[in-house]
Amino acid sequence: MAKDNIRFKIMQAIKEEININGSDFTLDMVAKRAGVSKKTIYNNFEDKKEVVTCVIEDVFMRLEERRVKIVNDTDMDIVEIIKKLLVLIPVELSEIDLHKYESVCEKYPELLEYVNDRIEVEWTYITEYLELAMKQGRIKRRNFSAVKTVWLGTIRYYLVYREQCMSNDVTICEILSIIMNGLKMK
Numbered sequence: 001m002a003k004d005n006i007r008f009k010i011m012q013a014i015k016e017e018i019n020i021n022g023s024d025f026t027l028d029m030v031a032k033r034a035g036v037s038k039k040t041i042y043n044n045f046e047d048k049k050e051v052v053t054c055v056i057e058d059v060f061m062r063l064e065e066r067r068v069k070i071v072n073d074t075d076m077d078i079v080e081i082i083k084k085l086l087v088l089i090p091v092e093l094s095e096i097d098l099h100k101y102e103s104v105c106e107k108y109p110e111l112l113e114y115v116n117d118r119i120e121v122e123w124t125y126i127t128e129y130l131e132l133a134m135k136q137g138r139i140k141r142r143n144f145s146a147v148k149t150v151w152l153g154t155i156r157y158y159l160v161y162r163e164q165c166m167s168n169d170v171t172i173c174e175i176l177s178i179i180m181n182g183l184k185m186k
Contacts, residue, residue, distance in 0.1 A: 007044050009034045011055050015096065018052070022100035023107050027051075049108050056101075056111055060118045063092040067125060078133045079180070085126045086176055089119065090155050119155075123148055130183070139183040150179055 013034035017025035027048055031038045045051045070076070070084045105112035130147070133139045154175045 003044065006036060006040060007054070010036065010041055010044060010051065011058060014051050014055050018055075018100050018104055019097040020100075022097075022103040049111075052104055052108065053111060053114075056115060059092055059096070060115075063088055063118075063122070066092065067122070071125070071129075077138075078129060078136060079138055082126065082129050082133060082139075082183075083176055083180060085122070085129060086151060086179065089122055093155070119152070123151070126151070133183075142183055147179065147183070154179075 010030060013030045014025070016033055017029050021029065027038055027041050030051070031041055034041075041051065045054065066088055067085065070081060070088070073081070076084070102112075105115070127144055127148075130139065130142075130144060134141055
């Protein structure tokens with residue numbers, strides 16, 4: 001089995017274990033779920049922290065790839081780009097249980113800092129497009145800190161309470177609609 005395939009299986013297993021057990025997962029649990037030995041995990045990763053770090057980095061790498069694809073889509077107008085960027089994080093992070101990941105980040109605070117930094121990077125891109133759309137007269141002049149607060153609250157709510165929502169896609173679309181209607185020019 002190729003090394004990349006083994007790493008992928010281990011990373012998928014760790015996602016599942018974190019979603020089930022939070023910070024109480026063990027590498028034995030991961031090995032069993034991945035169908036590999038614990039030695040194989042240590043041949044591919046230095047320790048538990050590195051495996052978790054790779055999983056989180058992978059999520060943000062996929063997010064970055066999707067963002068680049070969105071902003072390079074010449075068929076989309078600026079308002080559509082903003083809409084897609086606003087839902088990017090909730091969509092990419094939807095496969096994780098935020099409560100469980102937070103418990104892991106308590107053990108490894110630098111991971112929480114990394115996640116927060118990456119969310120700030122994504123907000124920077126959104127801000128650039130909001131400012132451009134404002135200059136083009138496509139959206140109203142607004143306090144972006146307030147928009148950011150609503151956006152971050154939306155992400156947190158979506159990731160923590162998504163099981164309680166009737167439909168994740170509907171909930172996110174409704175919230176996005178509320179945000180965009182507050183920005184749209186009349």
